[in-house]
Amino acid sequence: MSSLIEARDLHAWYGSSHILHGIDFSLHCGETLGLLGKNGMGKSTLIRTLLGHVRQRSGAITVQGRDLSRGRPHEAARLGIAYVPEGRGIFPNLTVRENLLMAARPGRDGRRAWTWERILATFPRLTERLGHLGGQLSGGEQQMLSIGRALMTNPEAIVLDEATEGLAPLIVDEIWRVIAQIRATGLATLVVDRDYRRVAAQSDRLLVLQKGRAVLSGDAGALRDAPELRHFLGL
């Protein structure tokens, strides 16, 4: 299986705080990887380090086979890794339509799997609000817009950090439906969410962090009911 993102012996620091302690990581083409761990264990830091947002780091990172050990965020983006950060990345003063269209671009090899029509079909709620400003949307709609913007880039992989945090149950269900749809298209996905059962159900593989170390990884179906998983999640 070919790797989209690969990292070896990854360390990261915020100032003098040593946060990641030698993580090996891979995200393969077409797979969904669920990243789990209690609060503050380093999930977002791992993502941010892989994508070049944390500058104080060591270890080897490759994206699509290119060495991005010293890479910057735009380089990972240009290689097709779309990132939906915690807390969403939308433009509040632009309309939904503008937010989506400004993100649009063909994928590598000129592919346009995610056409405008397909995006609208995937997000009926956004379709009803194309003329609204991003900032006028509910939290759930903003999250969908953020995911929609990521898909408009026709990525090779999508990274979703806390995709459903703080959202009402109905909209959470809708976002998981979208994640399942994305997964069904074969787009490689890295997903972080508090609901470990749903993460496990929607993932091929799980990776669990504890205090900046990878303490458990393997097939999601095999791990979902494993006592070690519940142990590391403090359940």
Ligand SMILES: Nc1ncnc2c1ncn2[C@@H]1O[C@H](COP(=O)(O)OP(=O)(O)OP(=O)(O)O)[C@@H](O)[C@H]1O
């Ligand atoms: N910008 C920062 N500066 C200093 N320390 C930070 C910063 N961001 C995170 N940390 C610390 O790094 C550690 C890992 O945080 P991180 O946000 O990666 O965890 P997480 O697993 O994503 O947690 P959560 O489930 O709360 O999102 C925590 O101890 C946190 O306090």
Ligand SMILES: [Mg+2]
């Ligand atoms: Mg986090």
